[in-house]
Amino acid sequence: MSGALRRGADPRDRLSGVLMMLLGMATLSSMDATVKWLVMQGLPVMELMALRGWLIVALILLLTLPRGRLHELATRRLSQHLLRGMIGFAAPLCFFTAVKTLPLADVTAIFFCAAFFMTAGAALFLHEPVGPARWLAVACGFAGVVLIIRPDSSGWRIDALLPVAGAAAYAVLMLWGRALSGSETTRAMLFWINLAFAVLATAGMLTEPFIRPDLTQTAVIALSAVLGLGGFYFVTRAFTLAPLPVIAPLEYTSLIWALILGYFLWGDWPAPVAWLGIAIVVGSGLIIVYREHRARRHARAAQAAENHVAAGPH
Secondary structure (H helix, E strand, O other): OOOOOOOOHHHHHHHEEEEEEHHHHHHHHHHHHHHHHHHOOOOHHHHHHHHHHHHHHHHOOOOHHHHHHHHHHOOOHHHHHHHHHHHOOOHHHHHHHHHOOOOHHHHHHHOOHHHHHHHHHHHHHOOOOOOOOHHHHHHHHHHHHHHHHHHHHEEOOOHHHHHHHHHHHHHHHHHHHHHHOOOOHHHHHHHHHHHHHHHHHHHHHHHHOOOOHHHHHHHHHHHHHHHHHHHHHHHHHHHOOOHHHHHHHHHHHHHHHHHHHHHHHHOOOOOOOHHHHHHHHHHHHHHHHHHHHHHHHHHHHHHHHHHHHHHHHO
């Protein structure tokens, strides 16, 4: 390695990555709690999304312009960013709407089914190989979601299905982001997606009366924007410091924060059957992470063997 450690090989980098991921999950969970507080205060979801969106766009520009890094926001795929934003807009819209009536932990756990949508989407649309074990994990994961939602004799509750729809939109957002990451900077993807969200939410505000937030609500909206941007930075930084199999399982620590915040702020606590569903969702997600890591490790080993054979004897 020419005296240099591979990314993630240095134990200090791994520890820093773990700490960054834990901090990112705590930050994003806190952001979710601010959103729940705001919508329960009666602020319209579209208005909240618009205000947050414009604040995040302003923060990105504030962090970019003084450093002369405006070129990092440039893109040749503007139409893809905008279309991605139109589809991905459903993710925060559904999440924010759902937390108004559902416990934060339930919504967070249901939203984890995005991993199952991403696995299925990667197989169906990106033609990535997905073995029987991962398909079984996807099926079990969705069964766990059903236990959390708990449809009754009257059928499926719409508010409980919103996180599922949001998770599907989030999966599209992530898969599309993976396709764009080869040519676009992380900062550009973050800027354009939030600009699209802000524009769409501003247009959506025309469908509902504007409620002027008071000073406390305005401060919480600003805090929500800072937490959202900071959380994304911590998570992105974590994945640059430590390997995926070390970092990815830590995403589920956000459920711990959702449980703690939901209980102490609103007295929310999942029903016993929901706990079973949460355990199945988390377990299925961890199986997918493990199988993905093993598949990539085998692929790298096979590629290394082919390169060695191609190189021939020295």
